[in-house]
Amino acid sequence: MSSKASEFDLVISGVGGQGTILASDIIGRSAVLEGKGVRAAETHGMAQRGGSVVNHVRIGCELGSMIPLKGADCLLALEPVEALRYIEFLADDGVIIMNTESVYPVTVTTGKAPYPSVDSIVEKLKETHRVIAFNATEMAAEAGSRQAMNVVLVGAVSNFLPVKTETLLERVKEMVPPKTIDTNVKAFETGRSMVE
Amino acid sequence: MSTREYMLGNVAIARGIVEGGGKVISGYPGTPSSEIVDTLSAMKERDFYVEWSVNEKVAMEVAAGAAMTGVRSVVTMKHVGLNVAADPLMTLAYMGVKGGMIIIVADDPACHSSQNEQDTRKYSEFSLMPCLDPSTPQEAKDMIPYAFELSEKFEIPVIFRPTTRISHGKSEIELGTITDHKAEAKFEKDTSRWVMVPANAVIRHPHLLGIQEGIMEELENSPWNELTINENSKIGVIASGLASVYAKEAMEELGLEASFLKIGAYPVPEGLIKKMYEQCETVLVIEELEPIVEDRCKVIAKDIESPVKILGKTGGYVPRVSELNIDKCTKAMGEAFGIEVDVPEIAEPELELPPRPPALCAGCSHRATYHAMLKVFGKRAVFPSDIGCYTLGVQNGTVDTTLCMGGSITVASGIYDAGEKQPICCSIGDSTFFHTGINGLLNAVYNKSNITITILDNRITAMTGHQPNPGMGLTSTGEPTKEIDMELLCRGLGAEFVETVDPYDVKATEEVFKRAKDFEGPAVVITRQACVIHARRAGVRRVPFKVDTEKCIGCRMCVNLGCPAIEFDKETKKAHINAMCTGCGLCSATCKFDAIVEVQK
Ligand code: SF4
Ligand code: SF4
Numbered sequence: 001m002s003s004k005a006s007e008f009d010l011v012i013s014g015v016g017g018q019g020t021i022l023a024s025d026i027i028g029r030s031a032v033l034e035g036k037g038v039r040a041a042e043t044h045g046m047a048q049r050g051g052s053v054v055n056h057v058r059i060g061c062e063l064g065s066m067i068p069l070k071g072a073d074c075l076l077a078l079e080p081v082e083a084l085r086y087i088e089f090l091a092d093d094g095v096i097i098m099n100t101e102s103v104y105p106v107t108v109t110t111g112k113a114p115y116p117s118v119d120s121i122v123e124k125l126k127e128t129h130r131v132i133a134f135n136a137t138e139m140a141a142e143a144g145s146r147q148a149m150n151v152v153l154v155g156a157v158s159n160f161l162p163v164k165t166e167t168l169l170e171r172v173k174e175m176v177p178p179k180t181i182d183t184n185v186k187a188f189e190t191g192r193s194m195v196e
Numbered sequence: 197m198s199t200r201e202y203m204l205g206n207v208a209i210a211r212g213i214v215e216g217g218g219k220v221i222s223g224y225p226g227t228p229s230s231e232i233v234d235t236l237s238a239m240k241e242r243d244f245y246v247e248w249s250v251n252e253k254v255a256m257e258v259a260a261g262a263a264m265t266g267v268r269s270v271v272t273m274k275h276v277g278l279n280v281a282a283d284p285l286m287t288l289a290y291m292g293v294k295g296g297m298i299i300i301v302a303d304d305p306a307c308h309s310s311q312n313e314q315d316t317r318k319y320s321e322f323s324l325m326p327c328l329d330p331s332t333p334q335e336a337k338d339m340i341p342y343a344f345e346l347s348e349k350f351e352i353p354v355i356f357r358p359t360t361r362i363s364h365g366k367s368e369i370e371l372g373t374i375t376d377h378k379a380e381a382k383f384e385k386d387t388s389r390w391v392m393v394p395a396n397a398v399i400r401h402p403h404l405l406g407i408q409e410g411i412m413e414e415l416e417n418s419p420w421n422e423l424t425i426n427e428n429s430k431i432g433v434i435a436s437g438l439a440s441v442y443a444k445e446a447m448e449e450l451g452l453e454a455s456f457l458k459i460g461a462y463p464v465p466e467g468l469i470k471k472m473y474e475q476c477e478t479v480l481v482i483e484e485l486e487p488i489v490e491d492r493c494k495v496i497a498k499d500i501e502s503p504v505k506i507l508g509k510t511g512g513y514v515p516r517v518s519e520l521n522i523d524k525c526t527k528a529m530g531e532a533f534g535i536e537v538d539v540p541e542i543a544e545p546e547l548e549l550p551p552r553p554p555a556l557c558a559g560c561s562h563r564a565t566y567h568a569m570l571k572v573f574g575k576r577a578v579f580p581s582d583i584g585c586y587t588l589g590v591q592n593g594t595v596d597t598t599l600c601m602g603g604s605i606t607v608a609s610g611i612y613d614a615g616e617k618q619p620i621c622c623s624i625g626d627s628t629f630f631h632t633g634i635n636g637l638l639n640a641v642y643n644k645s646n647i648t649i650t651i652l653d654n655r656i657t658a659m660t661g662h663q664p665n666p667g668m669g670l671t672s673t674g675e676p677t678k679e680i681d682m683e684l685l686c687r688g689l690g691a692e693f694v695e696t697v698d699p700y701d702v703k704a705t706e707e708v709f710k711r712a713k714d715f716e717g718p719a720v721v722i723t724r725q726a727c728v729i730h731a732r733r734a735g736v737r738r739v740p741f742k743v744d745t746e747k748c749i750g751c752r753m754c755v756n757l758g759c760p761a762i763e764f765d766k767e768t769k770k771a772h773i774n775a776m777c778t779g780c781g782l783c784s785a786t787c788k789f790d791a792i793v794e795v796q797k
Contacts, residue, residue, distance in 0.1 A: 005445045016554065025202075025366075032202040032368040039332075040366040045227030045309035045659065049588060050760055051554035064332075064441035065365045068449075068522040070540040081549055088542045105552035106591065109763045110755055113550035124547055146775075 007060025009067045013086045014078030016048035019150035024055040030167040031059045041065035095130045101137035144183030155191025199371045205333035205362045206231035208369045212340025217377040220262035221246045222255040225660035226274030227309040228363040229302035237672040248672040251631040252277035263293035265381035272300040289323040290400035296344030297353040305519035315485035316357045327355040327462040329437035420460030423468045429453040432476035436483040446525035473502045480532040481508035507532045558761035559778030561725035562586045564699035566594040572709035577619045580607040584625035585659045602632025609645040621648040627657035627665040640718040641690035648712045654727040686720045693719035702785040738779030739794045747791035754783040
């Protein structure tokens with residue numbers, strides 16, 4: 001259920017340093033190359049030092065970059081807790097694609113706050129939404145580098161985006177460091193195969 | 197080649213500066229404004245001069261000097277930076293400029309990375325400089341060449357005010373052509389203009405007031421203001437800048453029939469507002485932060501004795517704090533016009549989510565400095581601090597105050613002057629020290645504050661995205677330059693105790709702090725170690741550490757350092773070091789049981 005102002009609304013959440021900006025850039029640039037208007041908003045500065053970050057990407061949109069509450073078609077979470085934290089943006093019939101590999105915040109490592117079990121997070125989300133959850137970090141490691149986790153998830157979300165897979169894959173090749181192209185292409189493809 | 201490119205708002209603004217023929221660009225980094233100068237500095241081919249200045253006042257004066265010679269200039273900063281530059285700003289309005297000058301001030305509603313959420317449009321009212329307020333990154337780019345022309349036409353600087361969502365928003369940008377406007381720098385003497393002694397100032401003030409009408413007329417007809425009259429409706433919406441796109445989307449969602457006025461330039465378009473009053477009985481004003489348009493709207497209605505009802509922040513329809521969004525606009529419209537609005541119901545997640553605040557990076561030398569500081573000065577000491585990455589040390593208990601850039605040494609002095617009995621140790625970063633810390637140290641020496649001043653010198657301006665500063669020996673464009681000797685500088689300011697130490701050397705750092713604490717008078721400790729992110733990019737690799745689980749007794753000493761690389765394993769009740777470790781060695785030095793050792797290669 002995208003709002004009237006946009007064709008497809010995507011929320012990408014994660015932890016500063018995980019590569020949310022690259023993920024949204026691959027998607028945003030691809031959509032522009034296919035002639036669609038794109039509006040995106042990202043987190044910079046303070047929150048980037050390991051804090052919680054969220055990006056909005058609106059494809060086929062001419063207005064503002066902020067997605068209304070319950071307006072997103074898809075929530076792409078690079079970290080389990082960060083899926084739950086931004087769930088309010090997802091439409092009732094929206095889909096969640098999430099990485100099951102946790103990154104503990106300092107509040108957890110220092111014992112100030114508990115971290116809910118990943119299973120309980122997935123169960124909770126499944127009560128209300130379609131959830132596609134898998135360990136993207138491990139899959140990226142198998143493809144050649146844990147850093148390519150964000151690209152695995154871009155591959156998975158490519159099944160839903162109103163953008164051609166080839167366009168996305170071309171952008172991946174263009175935007176990752178040249179030495180890592182093979183790894184990232186593999187990462188993209190394994191991610192893509194996670195959704196039937 | 198396509199003329200449409202997907203880019204960050206700040207990159208689009210930088211492009212606008214190039215299209216408009218900017219010749220001298222200065223700035224001081226501050227989120228969300230920093231990428232404008234970063235983008236220009238990184239350009240391989242440049243026919244303009246670009247610099248990171250040491251603070252916003254300096255940057256403003258550099259750009260003003262350039263514009264006095266007839267070339268086009270730009271100065272960039274964030275909203276709080278304009279307070280630092282407010283002194284030259286107010287007089288520059290009297291003096292005016294020859295070449296077009298744009299003062300870019302990025303506002304940050306919702307304090308995404310700021311200590312307050314002030315509204316720069318107030319400075320526009322205050323200084324009588326016109327202000328442009330973009331609603332999209334595209335408009336932001338397009339406004340820049342226009343701003344140069346407007347500035348030259350009225351010989352006054354133009355304030356340009358993007359907000360976080362413009363600066364850090366992305367969209368496809370239709371590129372424009374690059375102007376061939378190439379004014380040569382030529383300073384023409386004119387003391388009545390460039391020397392603001394009282395006799396000249398009293399003439400320039402009426403001049404400044406005198407040009408206001410012309411500016412208003414010019415802006416009223418500019419493309420940045422757009423009025424759409426809806427003949428079938430008696431209600432109207434006025435929205436400014438970014439709020440106008442939220443308002444438009446909310447109207448679409450609601451299917452609301454109303455007249456709509458988008459405002460993108462100040463002073464506000466009085467003629468268009470009056471036209472709207474002719475059609476409407478009720479008008480809702482939507483704008484972020486202060487009720488600037490709303491207040492003007494009320495004055496105009498009163499002046500022409502219009503019976504129109506004006507709603508907005510007054511009456512509580514539109515919030516005065518934080519940023520707006522579509523949902524807030526929809527709600528405001530619903531309440532103001534008595535329409536039933538479907539507010540989505542958001543259920544609180546039942547699982548308790550751990551907070552994820554930003555934290556010092558794994559291996560950040562500030563953590564090491566703070567660790568030693570706390571050990572030597574004790575928990576009851578007073579720790580005034582400043583603005584930068586090191587502010588994140590608040591989680592370590594060594595940041596008790598942060599008022600503004602450069603405010604740590606001065607606040608420390610004030611606490612000492614008040615008669616505080618606990619030891620006082622303040623902290624400030626290298627870039628911040630160059631920004632306005634120097635004055636604070638000078639003052640502390642002159643007025644005999646018995647405090648310790650720690651300069652956390654990580655050789656870069658880290659928080660805003662790793663910009664160079666005078667301590668690095670590099671300019672904004674990466675050219676080698678004189679590297680300022682921090683020790684010599686502090687001695688030059690009169691400090692007698694000045695010592696530099698590597699904070700990774702935990703023992704040595706504690707020793708220096710002990711001596712500084714005992715020293716009578718202001719003592720300066722410079723803790724120098726490169727920012728880990730920057731060091732890593734430069735190729736520095738240290739051997740990571742691991743926990744010897746045989747020796748670890750689970751005392752949590754290392755865990756409490758708050759390094760993101762150290763976790764506590766609840767099952768085994770032992771510490772564990774993850775892949776984020778950068779090998780700084782702080783935890784190893786902290787462990788009393790020698791349980792943390794280097795990973796053998
Ligand atoms: S050595 Fe210890 S304190 Fe330093 S980065 Fe590694 S885990 Fe963190
Ligand atoms: S960016 Fe640099 S200075 Fe800032 S927290 Fe990380 S290591 Fe420390």
